[in-house]
Amino acid sequence: MEKILSKKVVTRFAPSPTGTLHIGGVRTALFNYVYSRQNDGLFLVRIEDTDRERSTKEFENNILKNLVSIGLSPDEKPINQSDRNDIYLQAAEKIIESGNAYWCDCSSEELDQMRKEQTENGKKPMYDGRSRNLGLKRSDKTVLRLATPLTGEIIINDIIRGEVKFQNSELDDLILLRSDGTPTYHLCNVVDDYEQEITTVIRGEDHLSNTPRQIHIQNALGYPKLEYAHLPLVLGTDKKRLSKRHAATSLDEYREKGYLDSAILNTLARLGWSKGKNEIFYLEDLIKDFNLSEIQKAGAVFDITKLDWHNTQHLANLSFQDFKEALEPHLKKLNIDIDKHKNSEILIRSMRTADANLSLIANALIPYYKNFESYDEHAVKKFINDDAKEMLKEIKVLFMDASWDENTLDKLLKEYQIKKELPIPKVFQPVRIALTGASKSPSLGLTLSLFDKNEAIARIDRLISL
């Protein structure tokens, strides 16, 4: 009821383009997107590129392109903070006029010294407001600071964490405008959330402590209150926030390895959230079942084996045609044309479950498209000796006269094995190794039938002469 009367829900994803789209970012964007869909609202994207040193257009493009292709398209054209300087400056003027800000000329050296002393005295390092009542004028050496209330507290009602209190006395007077006149993160962030009419801020837990500061800026500007949800962080195996040290962090890397977008989204959504005994969620399922307030409060370790499993499931759910299309680019990277095999459909069907991701599956397919470069050492050591080679010579002769189809080949091999009174692996594995270079493949008759007779025989010869 309340929701109906209040205004439309608007969420936003606000990355800074200092790197490619990170999977933690995908998760944040996902939750923002889903929440907006559930409330018939809007999902917006804002590029926070006020750090001119580290922001690049390449990263920005990567983020935007990836968001769209993974299915989290913004509802409006993304905006860039770097285009909006005037707006921030106007807001700063407004705060100055209201008397809630002042100019400060402390040098970095002075501030460092101050913090050092505070730390030595066991105090929290924070700006002590020494310029607050000096009545300094604007100059190229002054920064603009917000005059934060000295007493009182800020209470945040976080959707995930509940009530969180901060004492104003713990906060110092943050910088709004740098001495070069440029606005800082907090100012821009607050102003844009207002200008974009954001209602709900869903972001990482690392911003929780920033929230009271931002609320003070909102108050100084007379902006309305926002709804907050601070997400638990995605962690590495050592429980520290996920970074390149732990695993691949870039969405691009997972795509290149052949993880499906839907599987990546599934894994990320299950990090911190669950729904009964369900494990498989597609985006539309999340829009139906997901609930922001059900998110876990503790950080969640990103486990690649879970992604592998989700990927296996999502791969299995693909139609043959979709699977083939998903696989094709990974074969292309290996210079293989997927249709070049005369029985590509049978081949691909039989190899679909060979591994957890598409690049690995593509790799496993190599021997069927072109001659493999080397034998699996372990397999050769275990199954290939002079006896095996003698046996292969006999089998080769049998093959030469055989009609080249799965059933015939299976029968022929079986009869040979029984006649020779040899254990099955002793007969089958050498043949398999000859064909594929390794000791695993689909059933042998099928494997053989996937090759031309000439090629199969040539490969047997190759192994005999090893």
Next chain:
RNA sequence: GUCCCGUUCGUCUAGAGGCCUAGGACACCGGGUUUUCAUCCCGGCAACAGGGGUUCGACUCCCCUACGGGAUGCCA
């Protein structure tokens, strides 16, 4: 250091005072299916950080401790 957030199997989690001999999933280990591998099926291992309260009763509520994370920038 200070402030904030957190703490259930190795990992992701269920659990909102009795339903818990703490459930599920992944991983792992066995077994079955398969000529091999994968898939699939069956089974197993494995956790409430510690200590105090409150209560007839605590994984669930309160406090303390420990541990982990985040924040403490003229970065975002």
